[in-house]
Amino acid sequence: MKNVVRTAIVSAAVLLCCVRFPVGAAAQELSAEAKDKEVAAARAKRNALQFENNARTIVFYDRAGNRTGALGERALYGETIMSPDRSRVAVVKNDLANESADIFILDIATGASTRLTTSARTEFVMAPVWSPDGSRIAYVTILKGQEGIYVRPSNGQGSPELLFQNPGAFLNLSDWSSDGRYLTYAFSDMSGGTLYTLPLAGGPDRKPTQIAHSDLRMFAPKFSPDGRFLSYIVIDKENRPEVFVRSLDPAATAGPWQISEGAASEAYWRRDGKELYYLSRDQSVMVADVSTAPTFSFSKPKVLFKQQAAVPDRLGNVSADGERFLALPPPRGPQLQQITIFDRHGEIVQKVGDPGLYQGPSFSPDGTHLLVTKNDRQTAQSDLWTIELASGKQTRLTNDTFPKVNPLWSPDGKYIYYSSFRNGDFPVYRKLSDGSGNEEIVFRYTPGAFVGLSDFSPDGKFLICDSGGIILAVPLTGDPASRKEIEFLREEFTDGIGRMSPDGKFMAFRSDEAKPEQGEVYVRPFNAATGLPGDGKWRVSKEGVLAMLHWRADGKEMFFRGQNLENNELLVMSVDVSTSPTFTAGTPKVLFKLPGPLGGNLGNISRDGQRFVFAINVPSTGTR
Amino acid sequence: MTRRIVISLAFLLLPFGRTASAHHNMTALFDFNDRVTLTGTLTKVDWRNPHTYLIVDVKNAKGAVESWSAEGPSPSWFRIRDIGKADFEASLSKSLTLELSRARDKSLSGLLRTITMPNGRVVSACPQNC
Numbered sequence: 001m002k003n004v005v006r007t008a009i010v011s012a013a014v015l016l017c018c019v020r021f022p023v024g025a026a027a028q029e030l031s032a033e034a035k036d037k038e039v040a041a042a043r044a045k046r047n048a049l050q051f052e053n054n055a056r057t058i059v060f061y062d063r064a065g066n067r068t069g070a071l072g073e074r075a076l077y078g079e080t081i082m083s084p085d086r087s088r089v090a091v092v093k094n095d096l097a098n099e100s101a102d103i104f105i106l107d108i109a110t111g112a113s114t115r116l117t118t119s120a121r122t123e124f125v126m127a128p129v130w131s132p133d134g135s136r137i138a139y140v141t142i143l144k145g146q147e148g149i150y151v152r153p154s155n156g157q158g159s160p161e162l163l164f165q166n167p168g169a170f171l172n173l174s175d176w177s178s179d180g181r182y183l184t185y186a187f188s189d190m191s192g193g194t195l196y197t198l199p200l201a202g203g204p205d206r207k208p209t210q211i212a213h214s215d216l217r218m219f220a221p222k223f224s225p226d227g228r229f230l231s232y233i234v235i236d237k238e239n240r241p242e243v244f245v246r247s248l249d250p251a252a253t254a255g256p257w258q259i260s261e262g263a264a265s266e267a268y269w270r271r272d273g274k275e276l277y278y279l280s281r282d283q284s285v286m287v288a289d290v291s292t293a294p295t296f297s298f299s300k301p302k303v304l305f306k307q308q309a310a311v312p313d314r315l316g317n318v319s320a321d322g323e324r325f326l327a328l329p330p331p332r333g334p335q336l337q338q339i340t341i342f343d344r345h346g347e348i349v350q351k352v353g354d355p356g357l358y359q360g361p362s363f364s365p366d367g368t369h370l371l372v373t374k375n376d377r378q379t380a381q382s383d384l385w386t387i388e389l390a391s392g393k394q395t396r397l398t399n400d401t402f403p404k405v406n407p408l409w410s411p412d413g414k415y416i417y418y419s420s421f422r423n424g425d426f427p428v429y430r431k432l433s434d435g436s437g438n439e440e441i442v443f444r445y446t447p448g449a450f451v452g453l454s455d456f457s458p459d460g461k462f463l464i465c466d467s468g469g470i471i472l473a474v475p476l477t478g479d480p481a482s483r484k485e486i487e488f489l490r491e492e493f494t495d496g497i498g499r500m501s502p503d504g505k506f507m508a509f510r511s512d513e514a515k516p517e518q519g520e521v522y523v524r525p526f527n528a529a530t531g532l533p534g535d536g537k538w539r540v541s542k543e544g545v546l547a548m549l550h551w552r553a554d555g556k557e558m559f560f561r562g563q564n565l566e567n568n569e570l571l572v573m574s575v576d577v578s579t580s581p582t583f584t585a586g587t588p589k590v591l592f593k594l595p596g597p598l599g600g601n602l603g604n605i606s607r608d609g610q611r612f613v614f615a616i617n618v619p620s621t622g623t624r
Numbered sequence: 625m626t627r628r629i630v631i632s633l634a635f636l637l638l639p640f641g642r643t644a645s646a647h648h649n650m651t652a653l654f655d656f657n658d659r660v661t662l663t664g665t666l667t668k669v670d671w672r673n674p675h676t677y678l679i680v681d682v683k684n685a686k687g688a689v690e691s692w693s694a695e696g697p698s699p700s701w702f703r704i705r706d707i708g709k710a711d712f713e714a715s716l717s718k719s720l721t722l723e724l725s726r727a728r729d730k731s732l733s734g735l736l737r738t739i740t741m742p743n744g745r746v747v748s749a750c751p752q753n754c
Contacts, residue, residue: 142748142750144738144746144748147750168656168657169750189650190652447652449674467674468674468675468698469699469700470674490672490673491673492699492709493699493700494698494700495673512700516703516704517704
């Protein structure tokens, strides 16, 4: 933080010099250079924090679920694929500074790392698959806007060879057949999924063969060792991933077969084709006995082992002999959250319930309840719950696998509003906050477009939300199916998190107008008759804002979450404001700090501005 | 940059793979297998969220001028790649080359994949727009 302030002071001094002693272009260039340096320094700090918060190590388990070893340095790993002989791991590492990702080969015995690819800035490599003899790696990359499948020797020598130029993008390469003759990949978008095989014979004019198409998304096809079947993942209409197997014979009439009853990973075949592994939704490593001759058959999957940690490691790969299970522990170690309420000085006034996996606690308008998103490890579901603060009584509001985004209390506290991604669409729903009744659809925006809810007008007539950098006011009148949004703000900057002043006359929002990649709080008048902005705009913050915009109920104070690039501290910022006769704002000050990383959401400040609720990270117990 | 980081981290979290997604269902509106490369004169720039639009006058095979509309990523997407509204406005009335995925309704419009600016700089809108 000190450096940012120092840099800002230096920048300001340079600007002042230019004003007082205009010396032409040279001075302006110096100012631009200083600004570039400031932006670069801020980026470097953001990257360092991103790395610190998200870097992981690689670990191994045996079939009994015992951790047997670790590999490699902490890094931002993407895919981690073991070689067929289990001696090496092909990993994709993300480079935040270069905005790229590359493949490295890690030797399990020695830990030695060999760089396989070197991407240009903003280009990246993904989806490595090993050739059956381990001598080559095929992978996907986008070069100058063209996605393709390439292959190169796995020892880091030689040049890449283009195998297939994809006309589109988002190709999900996932396996190389045991006979070395085919690759397989999937393509999925919001309209469904398709499985393909790609013959490696035939030179640059290779044509993929479509194996199956579905209006459901499909991923991660894997050849059975005899090359006669594909396992793959289907995301069903309830948003649940499941493992399926189907024949590669176009004349086959049997199948496909659903293997799993709730999956959380792709499937892995054992080299002899007798076992199939996957991760279940409760994070157990599952195994199904399978046979591919004379036709496909399988037994009911059973638990091979279950991790005991409260926050389990993520299964990354299974060796071809079924003896080693590669996993990625959670970044920064296993952690749970304790819902904790603080006062204006940052002192703890109440701990609510037991530690769990929580997100986004927010106060009800009357301050008696909390709304929280709770993740259930057993079902891998995230659902909305309310907690009565006086009694601790918890009430479940939803029970499904769909994501519930930006849940908000209605101004009268009777309903919870949220958006939810369902089958390619992102409608807004509401449900009674006492848990009774069914959810109702409230608003449907452009098909497929994300909608983030941020507030209501005080009279409840408008729902405020944002999508794609546009702030929308949705009149909550008439038939929900025909509701039409009003574009409150649509400009070249990314605007969002619209928050209405208690008197309904102004809207505060976050915008990156002042500086790319850094939001600041602005305020504009809100015309309640039209849903459009009035004349005037005020910038409230100066040093970056992450989220958590909040007006105190009397309209005399505003809060927001400040940004500290030096560490993960969460800064609760406060600024004195007035909305009468017009908007005025004082100088923002730090109210208190909390150690992070920590999410700061909307609604986690009580209406009177006296209590602040956060889901604080606490160490979990019971890890093995 | 921020978006790229978000995408990178999203990749880390995705257990199965990437899915094409955007502000709207692009595959419903545009055919990614039907590409066209156009060279013409930039006549209009609409620089707003969530998508930018470039209007380019292109001579067809018969010599008639057709006005094509190219939908690009958001202004912020360009901004964090150090290319902005001013660069496009400075290119008005100049020649540039676009590669588009054509609209499924076969109108004179498409989704921008790559653009070659008048100064020769190539900007790729992938993977967002591929």
